[in-house]
Amino acid sequence: MNFFEHQERARRQTRRLIVLFSLAVIAIVVVSNVAILIALGIAAPSTLADGAGIAEAVRQRPMVFAVVSLVVVGVVVLASLTRMAGLRGGGSAVARQLGGVPLPDEGGDFHQRRLRNVVEEIAIASGLPVPEIYVLEQEPAINAFAAGYSGSDAVVAVTRGALDRLNRDELQGVIAHEFSHILNGDMRLNIRLVGVLFGILMLNLIGRRVLLHMPRGRNSRGSAPILIIALLLIVVGWVGVFFGRLIKAGVSRQREFLADASAVQFTRQTAGIAGALKKIGGIGEGSRLTSSEGEEISHMLFGDGFGLSGLLATHPPLLERIRALEPQFRAEQLTSLRAQWRQAPPSGREEDIALGFAEPQAGLPAESERVTVHAEQVAGHVGNPDEADYRLAHDVLANLPAELAEAAHQRDQAPALLLGLLISGRTEVRAAQRATLEGLVAQEWLTSAWQLSERCRDLHPMQRLPLAELAFPRLRRYPRSALMELEQSMSALIHADGQIELFEYALSRLLRVQVLESLDPPRHRGSGRIALMRVRDQAHTLLAIVAQQGHAQFDGAQRAFNAGLARVSPGEHHAYQPPSNWIGALDSVLPVLDELDSHSRSILLEGLTACVGNDGRLSLNELELLRVVCGVLHCPIPPVLFTV
Numbered sequence: 001m002n003f004f005e006h007q008e009r010a011r012r013q014t015r016r017l018i019v020l021f022s023l024a025v026i027a028i029v030v031v032s033n034v035a036i037l038i039a040l041g042i043a044a045p046s047t048l049a050d051g052a053g054i055a056e057a058v059r060q061r062p063m064v065f066a067v068v069s070l071v072v073v074g075v076v077v078l079a080s081l082t083r084m085a086g087l088r089g090g091g092s093a094v095a096r097q098l099g100g101v102p103l104p105d106e107g108g109d110f111h112q113r114r115l116r117n118v119v120e121e122i123a124i125a126s127g128l129p130v131p132e133i134y135v136l137e138q139e140p141a142i143n144a145f146a147a148g149y150s151g152s153d154a155v156v157a158v159t160r161g162a163l164d165r166l167n168r169d170e171l172q173g174v175i176a177h178e179f180s181h182i183l184n185g186d187m188r189l190n191i192r193l194v195g196v197l198f199g200i201l202m203l204n205l206i207g208r209r210v211l212l213h214m215p216r217g218r219n220s221r222g223s224a225p226i227l228i229i230a231l232l233l234i235v236v237g238w239v240g241v242f243f244g245r246l247i248k249a250g251v252s253r254q255r256e257f258l259a260d261a262s263a264v265q266f267t268r269q270t271a272g273i274a275g276a277l278k279k280i281g282g283i284g285e286g287s288r289l290t291s292s293e294g295e296e297i298s299h300m301l302f303g304d305g306f307g308l309s310g311l312l313a314t315h316p317p318l319l320e321r322i323r324a325l326e327p328q329f330r331a332e333q334l335t336s337l338r339a340q341w342r343q344a345p346p347s348g349r350e351e352d353i354a355l356g357f358a359e360p361q362a363g364l365p366a367e368s369e370r371v372t373v374h375a376e377q378v379a380g381h382v383g384n385p386d387e388a389d390y391r392l393a394h395d396v397l398a399n400l401p402a403e404l405a406e407a408a409h410q411r412d413q414a415p416a417l418l419l420g421l422l423i424s425g426r427t428e429v430r431a432a433q434r435a436t437l438e439g440l441v442a443q444e445w446l447t448s449a450w451q452l453s454e455r456c457r458d459l460h461p462m463q464r465l466p467l468a469e470l471a472f473p474r475l476r477r478y479p480r481s482a483l484m485e486l487e488q489s490m491s492a493l494i495h496a497d498g499q500i501e502l503f504e505y506a507l508s509r510l511l512r513v514q515v516l517e518s519l520d521p522p523r524h525r526g527s528g529r530i531a532l533m534r535v536r537d538q539a540h541t542l543l544a545i546v547a548q549q550g551h552a553q554f555d556g557a558q559r560a561f562n563a564g565l566a567r568v569s570p571g572e573h574h575a576y577q578p579p580s581n582w583i584g585a586l587d588s589v590l591p592v593l594d595e596l597d598s599h600s601r602s603i604l605l606e607g608l609t610a611c612v613g614n615d616g617r618l619s620l621n622e623l624e625l626l627r628v629v630c631g632v633l634h635c636p637i638p639p640v641l642f643t644v
Helices: 003-038 052-058 060-084 091-097 109-126 160-165 168-183 187-212 222-266 271-282 318-325 333-341 348-354 376-380 387-398 402-410 414-422 427-437 444-456 461-475 480-495 502-514 532-550 554-568 584-592 600-612 618-631 637-642
Strands: 132-136 146-147 154-160
Touching: 003 187, 003 387, 052 168, 060 187, 060 222, 091 132, 091 146, 091 154, 091 271, 109 132, 109 160, 109 168, 109 222, 109 348, 109 387, 132 160, 146 168, 146 187, 146 271, 154 160, 154 168, 160 168, 160 348, 168 187, 168 222, 168 271, 168 348, 187 222, 222 271, 222 318, 222 387, 271 318, 271 333, 318 333, 387 461, 402 461, 414 444, 414 461, 414 480, 414 502, 427 444, 427 480, 444 461, 461 502, 461 618, 480 502, 502 618, 532 554, 532 584, 532 600, 532 618, 554 600, 584 618, 600 618
Parallel strands: 132 154
Antiparallel strands: 146 154
16 A cells, blocks of 8 residues: 555545544434433433433433433533544644653754654655754653644654663664555544544543532532433443543554554564563553543554443554564563563663664765666655665664754754755856845854855765755744744745756745645645546646756757656647746646545656656756655655666
């Protein structure tokens, strides 16, 4: 199953969630009416044993049934909408709800630095935006989750227990597992599930709250009706609790096996994620969270955070997950590990030291190097990173100059770094850019941008966009007004010399997709509903632009366009007509193509890859354009294509 099939599967699960939610509400309405009819003495329990008895009671008191039904549906729907509104902040709202604190932008202890490094490498390797990182400092268990509506507002949260107990390979396996949820479209469904289930649980919560605040002792006279109402709400609410847990179990359980397998495919080793699961079973804290909010997000977690089993379990049994990775593993081994770690709890840092953990720093391909590429290979690789992607991401980040990496991780330096990446190396252009920025940005930003630009000019082209992506999480913390000013300043720099280079366009577009999109997370859809045949003209325009930018000669561009056309519109003939204003045309067609359904996106991507790889080779310049187009179309493309 590839990225596009996963996206379609997530869409089907969303429809399934709506059906299950509707059935749960119907069940709550029926039970509520039965309880009210009995409480008011309108019907006896014996008469309600079958459907005929209920129908007769409703016929006698239709207004009671109508009022109770409307009230129950109103409470459930209003509670769900209110909870969803509270989650508009995206993944950070969920992390803070559980007591998570943002990872420091720089420095920190050994565990924090290791976590930041692992998350950034996996983000770059998978082609996803670098997420915000949170730590649940008060949670000694081993657990983690990813939350958000899209990659641009995603957060990855890890418990303190995971940081302390897991070695680097194990931590990498857990983080890769969470990234697979982002890539597979699970994350958006998970956060919607939180809002939907809150409405189902609302009656139970109201009953418990009323019971908790009821008057006691002498002040309790005349409170019997309130007590009865509270108990009825709790009883009826347990129907919602049951259905809520059942829905979570049905939606999430099998996805955990899939995410485990994806993590193994990504890291190319089972020891990491299997070791993390063994430690969950072997240490006393396991994966159970202490937070009272644990049940609400239990379906998001890496490990079972609430302790339910059987039909209502949100995760497969731990031993089954381990055996899926290591078929020879036995329950006796887990018992032995539990006894061993009871005497000496595992320490991730000590294990890293004992293993002599160190990764070689490889070089990067030459700027002029061209690589072989195949259309089907690229389409199948989207959202499906592997070990080679991880190695290349490590090499890209490990070879970054320390000064630039430090600037990317500082909130006050991140805007200046983006400006520095756009400052030209040509003296006459730099003068024009400086004059443009004077009075447009704060003096400290201007000074820092000029200093950083000296180092940015020495960067390998493969490092420029990843460096910017390291800075994006810091930029997401700025208010909308500051981000708008930064975008305007970047636009002024880009236009200062009267022409726009491909990298300049790529950086400005990725800023919009990975940063500005996070200002309103729920607006982004995982995939649209439009079929490719309805937007063929826009697809042909995109192919013409890609062919034009990848080939200096008209004949070569025409051949590239025809190769892409054969994939997108097989059997049809269209003249190659590149637009005179390629930037304006690209800005016009990309939002339309972002509404394509998953299958159509896959076909379009194959067409784009056939276009840029028509001559059997792919330059870094062509791949940069392909990457930004895929970024705007929300198709995460790993960097391994440089070395295919």
